[in-house]
Amino acid sequence: MDKQIKDKRTAIMDAALKLFTERGFHGTTTAQISKDAGVATGTLFNYFPTKEELINSLYFEVKGRLSSCIKKGIDPEASFETKMRKLWSNTIQCGVSNPEEFHFIGQFGSSPYITKITREEAMKEYEFIRALVEEGFSNGRNKDYSMELAMMIFYHSSGAVVNLIINSGRLDDMNEIIEEGFQLLWRGLSPE
Amino acid sequence: MDKQIKDKRTAIMDAALKLFTERGFHGTTTAQISKDAGVATGTLFNYFPTKEELINSLYFEVKGRLSSCIKKGIDPEASFETKMRKLWSNTIQCGVSNPEEFHFIGQFGSSPYITKITREEAMKEYEFIRALVEEGFSNGRNKDYSMELAMMIFYHSSGAVVNLIINSGRLDDMNEIIEEGFQLLWRGLSPE
Amino acid sequence: MDKQIKDKRTAIMDAALKLFTERGFHGTTTAQISKDAGVATGTLFNYFPTKEELINSLYFEVKGRLSSCIKKGIDPEASFETKMRKLWSNTIQCGVSNPEEFHFIGQFGSSPYITKITREEAMKEYEFIRALVEEGFSNGRNKDYSMELAMMIFYHSSGAVVNLIINSGRLDDMNEIIEEGFQLLWRGLSPE
Amino acid sequence: MDKQIKDKRTAIMDAALKLFTERGFHGTTTAQISKDAGVATGTLFNYFPTKEELINSLYFEVKGRLSSCIKKGIDPEASFETKMRKLWSNTIQCGVSNPEEFHFIGQFGSSPYITKITREEAMKEYEFIRALVEEGFSNGRNKDYSMELAMMIFYHSSGAVVNLIINSGRLDDMNEIIEEGFQLLWRGLSPE
DNA sequence: AATGAATGAGTGTTCATTCAT
DNA sequence: GATGAATGAACACTCATTCAT
Incomplete structure (x- = not known):
């Protein structure tokens, strides 16, 4: 279960890193990150309260x-x-x-x-x-x-x-x- | 006349440079640039067809x-x-x-x-x-x-x-x- | 759930039909359609990617x-x-x-x-x-x-x-x- | 001179007819009509106070x-x-x-x-x-x-x-x- | 915790119209 | 009259965020 959580968080982070590097912060939507990470749009906000916090983390x-x-x-x-x-x-x-x-x-x-x-x-x-x-x-x-x-x-x-x-x-x-x-x-x- | 044109274009460029440096491309709206340059929102688009062209110019x-x-x-x-x-x-x-x-x-x-x-x-x-x-x-x-x-x-x-x-x-x-x-x-x- | 979805889509369609007939395509804004349909402006675009697609559908x-x-x-x-x-x-x-x-x-x-x-x-x-x-x-x-x-x-x-x-x-x-x-x-x- | 006036008016009407038929009222801008008619954007409004009046005329x-x-x-x-x-x-x-x-x-x-x-x-x-x-x-x-x-x-x-x-x-x-x-x-x- | 449809403030851009030259 | 740069209200569309399920 803890594994599960780590996995989702990691998946989001990985997808974000890839997309941000490719398209910049502005060019990347949270929806795109969620999709690439294989989670729902709402899930991203369970781990990071805002997009900015995701970026900073x-x-x-x-x-x-x-x-x-x-x-x-x-x-x-x-x-x-x-x-x-x-x-x-x-x-x-x-x-x-x-x-x-x-x-x-x-x-x-x-x-x-x-x-x-x-x-x-x-x-x-x-x-x-x-x-x-x-x-x-x-x-x-x-x-x-x-x-x-x-x-x-x-x-x-x-x-x-x-x-x-x-x-x-x-x-x-x-x-x-x-x-x-x-x-x-x-x-x-x-x-x- | 030519002076006038140069002035508006220059004013837009100057305002854009200042705002972009301060807040980034995404953090700066075309409306803000126009306002700081002292021109109407539409005027910016007479000189630069899109925000992206303004940035690149x-x-x-x-x-x-x-x-x-x-x-x-x-x-x-x-x-x-x-x-x-x-x-x-x-x-x-x-x-x-x-x-x-x-x-x-x-x-x-x-x-x-x-x-x-x-x-x-x-x-x-x-x-x-x-x-x-x-x-x-x-x-x-x-x-x-x-x-x-x-x-x-x-x-x-x-x-x-x-x-x-x-x-x-x-x-x-x-x-x-x-x-x-x-x-x-x-x-x-x-x-x- | 499926009912719900059908309802919103239908509401948008109904409002659009009424407004378009009354005021034409150009005279009708997507905001007006959304309002008459009782949904948010963004919702319309969840069902129809553009105004033109709404019209054609x-x-x-x-x-x-x-x-x-x-x-x-x-x-x-x-x-x-x-x-x-x-x-x-x-x-x-x-x-x-x-x-x-x-x-x-x-x-x-x-x-x-x-x-x-x-x-x-x-x-x-x-x-x-x-x-x-x-x-x-x-x-x-x-x-x-x-x-x-x-x-x-x-x-x-x-x-x-x-x-x-x-x-x-x-x-x-x-x-x-x-x-x-x-x-x-x-x-x-x-x-x- | 009267000939001249008639010419401009006619040129605007002709251009408008052609463009409206091709692209509709909404799809045709007054700027485009003026350009096709070979007159300045302001000139159109000397003959027709608004776009709607042009259409109706x-x-x-x-x-x-x-x-x-x-x-x-x-x-x-x-x-x-x-x-x-x-x-x-x-x-x-x-x-x-x-x-x-x-x-x-x-x-x-x-x-x-x-x-x-x-x-x-x-x-x-x-x-x-x-x-x-x-x-x-x-x-x-x-x-x-x-x-x-x-x-x-x-x-x-x-x-x-x-x-x-x-x-x-x-x-x-x-x-x-x-x-x-x-x-x-x-x-x-x-x-x- | 996970989902994804719904939200609506905010943005880039358009264009009819004006007016100083 | 003729011009075309300037105007700014209005619009289509986006997207971070919420929340009922």
């Missing part, structure tokens, strides 16, 4: 899943460079393996449908990453915004690389691209 | 304005590093000076409202930048995706920096942040 | 009801004249008993709102009548268009007589008028 | 033209049968020669757009015909509705024949069909 859960994926297997004892390389490759691999979730977060992170509260709540998951980066940079750099800058560059660049891999379909070269990207960032874009 | 024009802004004052005879530094600082300064336009493009670039045709048409403006980057990197790197990677990292990082400056309100430190960001990218994130 | 059903009415009680074994007299009187009586339906068909049969498909589909009901007329005339006349002519004269004249009865309010004389009309047609208009 | 004028056409060449001295035959053939020939006008009147004669006043005004043109028919029938028949019946049968049948000729494209057989139709009516439908 979905955002929160997907963001959580993605951040768990990213953290996996990072050895706290390893060198800073090793940890950063792992973080970089994790981020990209998680994105490539879950393109729907990845696009969903990228596309709707700044949507007005997502409330400030959800966004902030979701951000907490990233404290771990912030701490990781901070550790390394705090010695090496002095400007108070350097670390912030470094983090943003690191994070946004990883998103760019995921898109590059998915859109160009270069799944075979993936590991090479990941490493090359890391080198570009770590050693610098300067050609020489 | 707006996207196209804003993207054009932004890309013009980014290209300004780059000396083709300068060294590669100089040109890249200028490109970087232009991008960020254009973003900071036109935050509404900048956010609009960033937010809705992947919206289902924007048609493929608009996106592709708008992308043509970026050929110049691609050529600029290509020039420098083609000698220094060998992998065929390196340049693509470099471009994406460069471009997405600039967006991240604009957001950093706007959100933290550090307009005073802007030039310093721009240069520091460039150093991080150009010399590499590696702390040492 | 209504036309089709009314035409069907009318043709059923006309066919009733014609004895295939009777003489040709008897059958024609019955057909004539049926047509007029059906029209007089259902003036709204009769006017609706007469008024909107050539409206651009009615699609070709609906018109053709509705015409199939009249095959019976064509066969009946054909039977008698094929012996007596030789020109290949005579039967066509006879049918049209017969059919259009009946419409004229219905209007005459309704507009002049001579319901008492109806049977006499019907017979007199039949005589005029059958024996000829020639005064002597 | 058009109806009145077309009905007038048609009734003039029908009366032409009837010799008051001829026998009743000869006059009726001429009336019949005139009606059909006028309809076939001016199919647009003929359809317009047939289609919209009972439209709610046409005011009662227009309809009544237009009917006056038919007094001549009524008198003609009355003359002959008043001797031969006794029921007070007989003449009314005869007129309606006569009139509606002629409309049916015009449609038959136009739709089947039998312009070559026209005279034969006209005479055959008259015989059917005059001598009666009875096969023998």
Whole structure:
């Protein structure tokens, strides 16, 4: 029975993720989500009181899943460079393996449908990453915004690389691209 | 007469840009746009046959304005590093000076409202930048995706920096942040 | 449950028939139909996806009801004249008993709102009548268009007589008028 | 100058007749009429204060033209049968020669757009015909509705024949069909 | 808890009509 | 008179949400 409930909720979430990514929030009706999930229109509202709550719950859960994926297997004892390389490759691999979730977060992170509260709540998951980066940079750099800058560059660049891999379909070269990207960032874009 | 026409069209575009950025496409009604622009509801449809065409026209024009802004004052005879530094600082300064336009493009670039045709048409403006980057990197790197990677990292990082400056309100430190960001990218994130 | 559904659909159809006949298709709004039918505006669209489909469904059903009415009680074994007299009187009586339906068909049969498909589909009901007329005339006349002519004269004249009865309010004389009309047609208009 | 005015008015009327017949009153916008007539949208309203007045004026004028056409060449001295035959053939020939006008009147004669006043005004043109028919029938028949019946049968049948000729494209057989139709009516439908 | 027909406020869009030029 | 951009009331239709079963 508990299984049953989870199933319906999950079915709704899955259908919503797929449809939102394909057609956007506005382009997706709750009726369509219900239909794709195989439940009645009323059922959706048993689990989520409004469409907006469905969107926010979905955002929160997907963001959580993605951040768990990213953290996996990072050895706290390893060198800073090793940890950063792992973080970089994790981020990209998680994105490539879950393109729907990845696009969903990228596309709707700044949507007005997502409330400030959800966004902030979701951000907490990233404290771990912030701490990781901070550790390394705090010695090496002095400007108070350097670390912030470094983090943003690191994070946004990883998103760019995921898109590059998915859109160009270069799944075979993936590991090479990941490493090359890391080198570009770590050693610098300067050609020489 | 021509002035008058331009004025109404411009007023609609301006109101639309502001409202879309604030509330999203769906959250903004054509009635609201008309009202803010100071024209009748029917007038909007004299200039744009549908809401979607208004959105796409707006996207196209804003993207054009932004890309013009980014290209300004780059000396083709300068060294590669100089040109890249200028490109970087232009991008960020254009973003900071036109935050509404900048956010609009960033937010809705992947919206289902924007048609493929608009996106592709708008992308043509970026050929110049691609050529600029290509020039420098083609000698220094060998992998065929390196340049693509470099471009994406460069471009997405600039967006991240604009957001950093706007959100933290550090307009005073802007030039310093721009240069520091460039150093991080150009010399590499590696702390040492 | 099934009863309920039929009721709402029927209520909408009834209200639509009345309003369309009174004010035409354009002069009748879907909101007005819904209101008169005692349902919400959205409900109408649960049964008919568009106003045009409502119009066409209504036309089709009314035409069907009318043709059923006309066919009733014609004895295939009777003489040709008897059958024609019955057909004539049926047509007029059906029209007089259902003036709204009769006017609706007469008024909107050539409206651009009615699609070709609906018109053709509705015409199939009249095959019976064509066969009946054909039977008698094929012996007596030789020109290949005579039967066509006879049918049209017969059919259009009946419409004229219905209007005459309704507009002049001579319901008492109806049977006499019907017979007199039949005589005029059958024996000829020639005064002597 | 007066010529000019007449031209614009006529151009609007012609365009309106064509468009209304093709697409109905509702399906035709005043903008479309103006465009087809080669005048500005505002110009139409210099000649006709509202769309409804345009429709009614058009109806009145077309009905007038048609009734003039029908009366032409009837010799008051001829026998009743000869006059009726001429009336019949005139009606059909006028309809076939001016199919647009003929359809317009047939289609919209009972439209709610046409005011009662227009309809009544237009009917006056038919007094001549009524008198003609009355003359002959008043001797031969006794029921007070007989003449009314005869007129309606006569009139509606002629409309049916015009449609038959136009739709089947039998312009070559026209005279034969006209005479055959008259015989059917005059001598009666009875096969023998 | 599950259903899905019913609801009605809200939206994009149309178009007859006006009026400044 | 002629023009056509501007107007805004009116409409068909949508869809998140409710609730009786």
